[in-house]
Amino acid sequence: MIIVMKENTPALEIERMVKSLEDRGFQIDKSTGSRKVVLGLVGDTSALDERDFMGHEWVDRVMRVQEPYKRASRAFHPEDTIVDVSGVKVGGKKLVVMAGPCSIETPDQIHGIAKEVKKSGAAILRGGAFKPRTSPYSFQGLGEKGLDLLLSAARDNDLPVVTELMSADKIGTFLEKKIDLIQIGARNMQNFDLLKAVGRLNVPVLLKRGMSATIEEWLMSAEYIMSEGNHNVILCERGIRTFEKATRNTLDLSAIAAVKRMSHLPIIVDPSHATGKRWMVESMAMAAIAAGADGIMCEVHNDPENAWCDGAESITPETFDHMMKKLREIAPIVGREL
Amino acid sequence: MIIVMKENTPALEIERMVKSLEDRGFQIDKSTGSRKVVLGLVGDTSALDERDFMGHEWVDRVMRVQEPYKRASRAFHPEDTIVDVSGVKVGGKKLVVMAGPCSIETPDQIHGIAKEVKKSGAAILRGGAFKPRTSPYSFQGLGEKGLDLLLSAARDNDLPVVTELMSADKIGTFLEKKIDLIQIGARNMQNFDLLKAVGRLNVPVLLKRGMSATIEEWLMSAEYIMSEGNHNVILCERGIRTFEKATRNTLDLSAIAAVKRMSHLPIIVDPSHATGKRWMVESMAMAAIAAGADGIMCEVHNDPENAWCDGAESITPETFDHMMKKLREIAPIVGREL
Amino acid sequence: MIIVMKENTPALEIERMVKSLEDRGFQIDKSTGSRKVVLGLVGDTSALDERDFMGHEWVDRVMRVQEPYKRASRAFHPEDTIVDVSGVKVGGKKLVVMAGPCSIETPDQIHGIAKEVKKSGAAILRGGAFKPRTSPYSFQGLGEKGLDLLLSAARDNDLPVVTELMSADKIGTFLEKKIDLIQIGARNMQNFDLLKAVGRLNVPVLLKRGMSATIEEWLMSAEYIMSEGNHNVILCERGIRTFEKATRNTLDLSAIAAVKRMSHLPIIVDPSHATGKRWMVESMAMAAIAAGADGIMCEVHNDPENAWCDGAESITPETFDHMMKKLREIAPIVGREL
Amino acid sequence: MIIVMKENTPALEIERMVKSLEDRGFQIDKSTGSRKVVLGLVGDTSALDERDFMGHEWVDRVMRVQEPYKRASRAFHPEDTIVDVSGVKVGGKKLVVMAGPCSIETPDQIHGIAKEVKKSGAAILRGGAFKPRTSPYSFQGLGEKGLDLLLSAARDNDLPVVTELMSADKIGTFLEKKIDLIQIGARNMQNFDLLKAVGRLNVPVLLKRGMSATIEEWLMSAEYIMSEGNHNVILCERGIRTFEKATRNTLDLSAIAAVKRMSHLPIIVDPSHATGKRWMVESMAMAAIAAGADGIMCEVHNDPENAWCDGAESITPETFDHMMKKLREIAPIVGREL
Structure with a gap:
């Protein structure tokens, strides 16, 4: 300093x-x-x-002359970290796509989507059971029942799952049900008690960037998790808040290059929440892979127009399949495969 | 709609x-x-x-044609809400100033400051025992021991206290120790589980605006608390994140007029966190009262240069006393007293 | 409405x-x-x-139910507009790369760079003669002499040129010297008198997005130019101002998809000014093409460390050549060629 | 450095x-x-x-260790600068209020408003003749005819005028008609050629802050004017662009304290454009004076609902008179008079 x-x-x-x-x-x-x-x-x-x-x-x-983070810093850990999510390696040569509905709704819905995204090449099944909603009157997710549906659909299709943890008092449930990858949402990126709590677990964590978090603050939140012992952190860029209104948030793809230089942690991109627009998802996913992301997280729904949440940004299994083909074409250009 | x-x-x-x-x-x-x-x-x-x-x-x-909030909306509750904090009325004719150190450090420090701010006219003692810090390596507050020191200093000076709750698992402690006003910090403004938890209490809540929260989102977070039954919510504007670097955040004083029109809840202003600069606190506090705020929350420290946190924005008891005199002069112009 | x-x-x-x-x-x-x-x-x-x-x-x-722009709107002009810059078609199947130094410095510099970028596949030579600088004490460009150097280097390499016009009183000079593509910089995006003035010309215009302009405002500025009769407008995304400090600006690649849906005008991306970091240029250029941009504008300098301006974001001819190879690989995936 | x-x-x-x-x-x-x-x-x-x-x-x-501006810096010029606008001193003990319609419409309108605002204590008459409008299809101002109407109304009421200059080619007209104070609008804050042009005049300049300009960039734009010889610059804060949608812009009142510390130039505040809401103008004007501003610029219209532009933020002469009374009460508290 x-x-x-x-x-x-x-x-x-x-x-x-x-x-x-x-x-x-x-x-x-x-x-x-x-x-x-x-x-x-x-x-x-x-x-x-x-x-x-x-x-x-x-x-x-x-x-400051030295970065305020240590465990998350590339300076102290020059090689890329590869996070193992129940056998799926995130951060290695193979790109990882996590897909599924915004919220788990019915057995048919989640089983159907799981089967479709698996067929198209998704490696991890996503689905919300506990949903952070701006309004207390909006659907808040199916809770534990949702977790069970998600896990059942995942097992039938041999996929690990990622789902959001909103509160430390549900950690017991997440452990008991063997959730493969715990997501910390954008709104909780600086919920430091929650970060410390997942830092003491032996389960990988997907840390979404806060809506107005600088990249440095985001890495400091990863540092919170790592400082408690859990080094299996995957970062997820999902758009930041700006003045622009044509998109829900502004996807910051330069964060990929910045994170890759500052840190050794893997970084994926969520084009669904970033744009809030279904018709932008494919092009932004392609851009993310071209920019060097380690993977994509996106919302897929069999009937987006009637989705219980975020239908505006969910793509159909058919569009997802098309997107996966495009990502597969770009992968080798950036030295990756899918 | x-x-x-x-x-x-x-x-x-x-x-x-x-x-x-x-x-x-x-x-x-x-x-x-x-x-x-x-x-x-x-x-x-x-x-x-x-x-x-x-x-x-x-x-x-x-x-949307109707606001998404109901209990927080002035349309459904035209009269101003007055929140009673252990006898101190927030939102009425009398302006309320909450003052004290960023973090509680030692018995001498908190007792000394409590005495000074009481003398100058502060109505509520503030002090952080659980501190949300960007870095896991920074001082995280004295915890429960800090609460005890705060309460002891407050009782000696006949002041209610306000202090931040970062995690629902500390609610029992806050209730047991009879914390008069529970603060939800900016970083937890959309920690919905925490909002619901304090919504079930019978203790007033001070809800700080999130760093990148729109006024509507902020009112929706108040709605979360109110929808669980706790209608005693005080809002606190503390600056929003913008591109400007001359201040820590950008204090949005127009939020006062906006909130007063949209909602019946009282609103106070924190010029310390908003500006991050000690020498701006007085002028911004004066502006806040002139703009119609119901009170001020500010950081006072006997030795700001050696404060354990946020010294840059803490004022001395002498400056605080000067500021209070100025606020007392402005009060009648806006139909208030102090 | x-x-x-x-x-x-x-x-x-x-x-x-x-x-x-x-x-x-x-x-x-x-x-x-x-x-x-x-x-x-x-x-x-x-x-x-x-x-x-x-x-x-x-x-x-x-x-509003209808967009406020008409001539720029895709609703009134469904087919893509292709702008002809002295024979180079922007907006068609072939991607267009504009490259050259931030500012024109010496005959050797600009001739050398022109030759190199031409060899690697650039279609238009860029170079600043009139430079908008934040400080009046910074180098302001070589002015008319700079234009002459640029044109001489361009002619020797059979390239059209693009250069910035900062003031209407230089339009005569630009016309006389036959500048092929007139750039309106980000800071002048809402200099409406200048927009009207270039709107009356018969020369294509490259309109950069203002630092804090919404996409709608940007299209309204294009509408200013078009409403005077000049329909040959190319849009250029160059990053918007946000709170993030790791990059000079935040490149908004979702603007590409948004513009393509709202308007028929071609859009290119400037990854140099957007990021302000040389080592990010290639990955952001690749992302831009993957996202559907019609081309790239980037700063190339033979000796970036000693460039008279913007050396931090200029790449060498070698790096440019490498980038062009990468873009050439991505082009067919998005149905383009280079 | x-x-x-x-x-x-x-x-x-x-x-x-x-x-x-x-x-x-x-x-x-x-x-x-x-x-x-x-x-x-x-x-x-x-x-x-x-x-x-x-x-x-x-x-x-x-x-940087030293500020990039010199002539605008308080370090090199510790005393406050007082700018003389045809006899009205801006930056001294007396607060200065500039009022008038957004755009000059008819002789009756401008004469009527001039008389009213003069009576209530305004010191300078404002009115737009050349209007920067987002849409080329919106009313663009009456031009030179508008200047004549403005001057006629001003002379009848013994008031100097302030009006916006959008383009250097109108400088001759402004000089000939003896415009007392030339306004450079927010959109032209970094139109460096225009800044240099007014820097060569012997007429005071009102420099509005750009919508996304940092305070440092704003002072650098003042430096552009001053570096050409014209030291009579008045700064005007008019709101910055943020994510918040409840107001047109976010009024940054902490800019007053910041500018007062960094520079010796006077600073006034425009609460009309900042908020875009008529009912916020009075409270924000009061806050601005409480925060230490040297004056206010605000939009007054006899019939806001039918104003040709910006009716939403224009107050009536009655409201203006009420506001002036309030400002007069606050003035002595900050050591000023009105």
Whole structure:
């Protein structure tokens, strides 16, 4: 961390600052410019916050030199991490597509969709049982019964499942039912207690990016999970909130390249929630793979117009099959397969 | 809700749509334009989501005519709600100022600050015991021990307390210790399980606006709490995330007028977190009161430069006292007192 | 346009509103709901602004049913427009890549780069002579001398040129020197006088998206140009301003699908300005083509580290050549060639 | 400026960097940390851009230590600047209110409004003759005829005028007609040629903040004007673009405190365009004055419901008079008068 002292800071104040930092265990590189003094902190600054110093009367600016995350950082772990989801490897040569309905509705619905997406090449079955809805009056998901339907459909088609966990008090249920991949939704990306709780499990976690989270904050949330011992984290870009109204959110595909450089964790893309528009899903999925994503998560529904939620962004099994063919064509160009 | 059908929608499709809506219990006003047919839904649309219809092949546009919130809406409750926090009325003629340190550190610190802010006119003591921090390596608060220190300082100065609840499993502790006002932080504004949990309590809730939450989403989160039975909700504007970097967040003071028109709930403003800059707190607090806020929540620390968190935005008791004098001058101009 | 009147609007006020709209030449479809009356306007509403009615005492909500743009709209022009830039067709089967330095510096520089990018398959040479710089103290471009250098390099390599016009008083110079494609930069996207001025020319225009422009506003700016008679407009997505700091701007690739649906105009993508990072350019260019863009505009410099501007986002001719190979592989998957 | 070199940068590369910076006239403070080398540049860095160095292979991070603006900076000009608009002082003890219609419509309209706002205490008459409209089909203002009407109404009421200049080719007209204060609109805040053109005049300039401009970029645009010799710049905050939809833009009142600290230029606030809602104008104007603004600019119309533009945000002369009374009450609390 670099601390720039204000012009005309009394020498005594600089000495006090240096002393106080040395007392906290840092070595200090002091550089005296024509107008300003700059202090460089040498040591582990991951527990420091730039803002801790911004309140100091004589501090002008503060700049981090090392990233605030360690376990999630590529600097400390140069090779790509491959997360094993009950046999499906995420982050390796093979692209992984997770597909299924926004919410689990009926046995027929989930079994039918599971069969279709499996046939088209999906590797993991998704489906919401506990649904975060903006309105308390909207359908909130089938809950545990939904989990059972999801698992039954998955087993019949030999697929692992991913589903969202909204609250730590359901962890027992998730473990008991052997959910293969636990999703932390965008709205809970900074629900730190929940992050710590899944950090203590031995189950992989899919961490969606918060609607207004910077990439650095997102990696810090991954760090929360990893700092508790669980290193099996998959990141999922799902669009950020901007002023644009033509799409539900703005899909930030440059996050893929950024994450790949900053971190060793795998990253997939959810074009359904990002765009909110069924007719954009295929082109955005193709773009995501071309940009280097490790996979796709998307919403597939047999009857989108009558889906209990998010029908506007769900594609049919036929469209999904078409999309998979396109992704299969792009894969080798980016050194992948599907 | 108004549904605009696409140009050239077959009459049969329009009939099917009308039938399906009637089956769901709505009466339909059909209006046939030169190019498009418009359907008006009559009935309780609060459980509907515009997006439920956007996926329909023949639907062009959808517009809500009634707000999606009911209990939080001024339309259904024209008079201002006054929330009673252990005797302190929030939302009435008297402005309410909540002050105290970002985090509770030591007995001396919290007792000293409590005494000072009480003397200057604060009505509620704030202090963080469970702290949501971006980094898992930052100080996370003193936890239950912090609550005890806060309560002891508050009792000595005859002040109710407000403190953040981050996780439902601490509700028992909060109830047992008789926390007067439970804060739901910005990062948990859409942690719906936590909202429902505090909605079942008989304790007032301070609901901070999420960093990228629209005012409507914020009111929907209040609706979550109210729909479970707890109508004692105070809203707190604390800045939204924008592209601007000169401040930590962008304080949205127009939210005050908007909330006052849309809802009957009281709204206060937190200029400390909004700006992230100590030297902006007073002017933004004055602006908030001039704009019609019901009160202020702000961070006060006896030694901001050495605060364990958020020192950059904490003001000293002396500055706080000065600010209170200024707020007292503005109050009568907006028909309030302090 | 649909106008929803407030609950309890007196019948007389509704009649006055209907009368006033009929006087302006609209036919009115009136629909009376259980609580609210809805008026549908039939006729050409392109000159109306929703905001014109929002000020009315008895108006609750207003919704546009027809797009405010006409000439730029696909509804009125279903086939794709192909813009001819001195023989290079933009918007057809063949993808078009525009490449060159951020700013023209020396004869050697621009001739060298022109030769290299031509060899790799670029179809149009870009280069800035008049540079919009945030600081008045930064290099502002070589001006007319720069145009001459650009044209000389282009002619030697049989390439048309694209370069930015910042002010209407340089139009004479641009015409005289026969600039093939006139670029309107992001900062001037709503410089309406400049848009009208290029709208009166017989030269194609490349219209960059403003940093905080919605897609609708962008199309309205195209409409400004087209309404003056010049229909040869190419759109260029170059990133929008968001809270994210890992990239210079956030590239909005979903704009491609949105524009293709809303308009018939061709759209290309500038991954250099969008990301501000050299190492992201190739992956974002690939993603753009996979998403359906009609081409790419990117910055190429022989010595990026010593470029006079935007070196951080400029790629070398070698990297450009590698990128072109990748784009050539993706092209057939989206039914294009390069 | 501080340049942090990457870990493991070869000593030779650091020497080359130091040499190249010294060749450009800077003195270099080199600080060697345990892992990274930090270079501090001593000298005038205002012509440098952080991005110029970010492209360098061995550069990790760059941080500005001095602001990029000079003439607009308070560091170089500690006292407040007071701009004289034909006798009306902006930036002094007396608050200045500029009021009038969005667009000039008829002689009666502008004369009537001028008389009313003068009576209530407005010091400058505003009115649009050249209107920047999103749609080419919307009313574009009366042009020169509008200027004449504005000036006639102003003279009759002994008021200076402020009106928007959209294009440099109208400067002759503005000078000839002796427009007292030239407004540069939000959409032209980075129309650098226009900024330079008004920078060469001897007429004060009102510079509105761009919709997505950071405060630093805004001050850089003021710097453009000042660098040409015209130091009479008044800044006007008018809301920034965010995700929030309840208001037209988000009024950023913390910009007042920020500008006052960073610059010596006066700053006023336009609550009309910021909120887009008539019923918010008074409370936001009061908040702006409480926050330390030097004045207000607002839209007043005798018949807002039939205004030719922006009726939704225009207040009546009666409401304006009420607002002025409120501002007069707040003024002394912030050490001002009205």
